Amino acid sequence: MANVTPNRRRPTMDPELEKRIEQFGHEAATVPETQPIPATPASASSRATVGFNFKMTPEDHRKLKALCAREERSIQYMLNKIVWPTVESMIGNAERN
Numbered sequence: 001m002a003n004v005t006p007n008r009r010r011p012t013m014d015p016e017l018e019k020r021i022e023q024f025g026h027e028a029a030t031v032p033e034t035q036p037i038p039a040t041p042a043s044a045s046s047r048a049t050v051g052f053n054f055k056m057t058p059e060d061h062r063k064l065k066a067l068c069a070r071e072e073r074s075i076q077y078m079l080n081k082i083v084w085p086t087v088e089s090m091i092g093n094a095e096r097n
Contacts, residue, residue: 054079064078
């Protein structure tokens, strides 16, 4: 099989450049660490959160997406506006009983 060229991910470069790239790869080092950056207190919105799956019918999903489109808001935003006031109300009602 004459005239077979190797399958390369990039085109062949100047041999001198190839040699310099190879040499650089062997000499590469990481930047030494400086003083650690003090951690800033995490805001409430940047803390890790817990998630869950909310199951719904395709029809309910379509309705929710239509509501989000009308309000120009995300599904997460709309569920927050619907769920948490209801949860707070139910907790308040349970404490009164």
